[in-house]
Amino acid sequence: MKRLLFCVLALATVGFCQDKKLTAAEASSAVVTKVEPFYPDLAKQLNISGVVELEAVVGESGSVEKVNIVSGNPVLTRAGAEALMRWKFRPALADGKPVRVVAPVTFKFVK
Numbered sequence: 001m002k003r004l005l006f007c008v009l010a011l012a013t014v015g016f017c018q019d020k021k022l023t024a025a026e027a028s029s030a031v032v033t034k035v036e037p038f039y040p041d042l043a044k045q046l047n048i049s050g051v052v053e054l055e056a057v058v059g060e061s062g063s064v065e066k067v068n069i070v071s072g073n074p075v076l077t078r079a080g081a082e083a084l085m086r087w088k089f090r091p092a093l094a095d096g097k098p099v100r101v102v103a104p105v106t107f108k109f110v111k
Helices: 002-017 024-030 041-045 074-084
Strands: 031-033 050-058 064-071 092-094 097-099 101-109
Touching: 024 031, 024 101, 041 074, 050 074, 064 074, 074 101
Parallel strands: none
Antiparallel strands: 050 064, 050 101, 092 097
16 A cells, blocks of 8 residues: 555656756757857768757756757767757746756758
């Protein structure tokens, strides 16, 4: 019985623990400072290009706290993640208070 109660409580709180996800348009319009990623030398040497999809976990202050890699070549994702960590967003608000959000960001690496 205790185990069942714990599971019910755990499932009930899941919705409260998740950060709000912004759309790509919302994320783009909230950017205050943008840093472009460098094209890694290894990617140039190996003629690697492509799209990198990331998610920025943006804190209440608008600073990027963490970057989640969604897809892309690992040679390119690191450069994208390092640049995204230096971005700054306008803080997102919920009920007039700053909240953490997840913002999707896409980088295109073209040689």
